[in-house]
Amino acid sequence: MNKNIYDISLAATGQKPVFAVAPMLDWTDRHCRYFYRQLSRKALLYSEMTVAEAIIHGRRDRLLGFAAEEHPVALQIGGADPQKLAEAAHIGEDFGYDEINLNVGCPSDRVQAGAFGACLMLEPDKVARAVEAMKKSVSLPVTVKCRIGVDKFAIAETLDKFAAPVWQAGADAFWVHARKVWLDGLSPKENREIPPLDYERVYRFKRHYAGKFVGINGGIATIEEAKAHLQKTDGVMLGRAIYHNPALLTQIDSLIDGDSEQQTDYGEIINIMADYCAALIAAGGRLHQVTRHMIGLFHGVKGAKAWRQILSSKANESSADCSVLYEAFAHIDFADKGFGPA
Structure with a gap:
């Protein structure tokens, strides 16, 4: 990306809405992203979540390699140790990614066992230290993807308490999945479907942080719904709706540019x-x-x-x-x- 698309101060000079395809484990690999790029030149694509330890010690070409045609593409990282996250972020920048995103929303058993993902919403100071360390290690935007709340804790208390120090640490954007996550009692699949959607809570979060970039995610199924969310947030992220109906992506470039839709060959x-x-x-x-x-x-x-x-x-x-x-x-x-x- 030639400029930080999360700098909402650019709005007055023609900043365009951000449309993203969500990071989806086992789905948004390099082959998937290359295919999606043929359908949309403007959508922001995300990698699958890759654990910081794997990036540091694993086969980097296999884990991080991607085609130049995929840009703009963001690397989503999972982990809890600020220094390891910073090192992994730096490696990601060297590979050519356009953004580093920290996963603070995944509820899988593996993620919980490693005490990262959605668990980190209950440790805002640790996330703040991680974001600060990553910001020092890269020149890219560093963003956070999270939920609106965790378990029995009040949404207002969880999200607001979590966000304040993370913004202060320098996070460029929040992508917020408009559902709570239940770490105890629900599977990852159930966590995508059972906790009720609360889009208004994300809208209020955006209004509270009017000068910050807030994007919305969760249960958005159509381009018409995406347009409605863009009236109240800075960006919209679709996941499974795109995976099961990739042709939706052919409408995105006209949505971003405001032009009439081009016929797809x-x-x-x-x-x-x-x-x-x-x-x-x-x-x-x-x-x-x-x-x-x-x-x-x-x-x-x-x-x-x-x-x-x-x-x-x-x-x-x-x-x-x-x-x-x-x-x-x-x-x-x-x-x-x-x-x-x-």
Whole structure:
């Protein structure tokens, strides 16, 4: 990114709304992000959460490598030790990421065992020290993704008590998932669905920090809903809605720029992805590593069932090559619903 998109003081000089695709474990890997970038040039893409220890000691090329076409792309890091987070952030900057994001919202058992993720909402001073250390180690925006509250604790007490020292430590932005997280009694999946959404609480948080960037996340399913949230926040983040219906991304660039929607050339996108898959296979990869992220592309369009079936079955075969992608694409009826070019 050429400028800090979280500097809301730029609004008077043409700052545009921020639309992001949420970090999703096991989903938003480099192949998924490359595919998404063919559908939107402007959406901010996030990596899966990567633990700081793994970044420091693991196979960095495998964990952090990405294609230049993915920009703008943010690296989400998990961890609790400020110095390790700072070191991991510095490594991420060296790899070329545009932003470093600290996960303070994940409730998985693994994350809880490591005392990071959503657990950190109950330790605001530790998060503040981490953000301060990361800010000193990189020249990139350092942002935080969190929930509105934790367990039985009052939302107002939890979010406000958490945010104040983190802002003071220099956080550039908060992305707030508009649900509480229950560390005891709910699975990660249940934590995405059972705690009620409270968008108004995020709006109040934004009003309280009028001079800061606050983005909203959680349960947002349509572009129309995203537009409504942008009237009351600085940015909007969609996750599973995009994964299950990636074509939503084709509307994002016009939303950001305020221009009329451009028609998407899906044939060209398939050609680009076929070339990408061919290069991956030549390097020892498998077709399914890419096509598993593409299954929902033609959601609601005639021929989508055949598209899904072919990619779900034939792309899994060890000998599968790019011809499978073209075979599946041949079933899509572009005349249906005026979906795209013939």
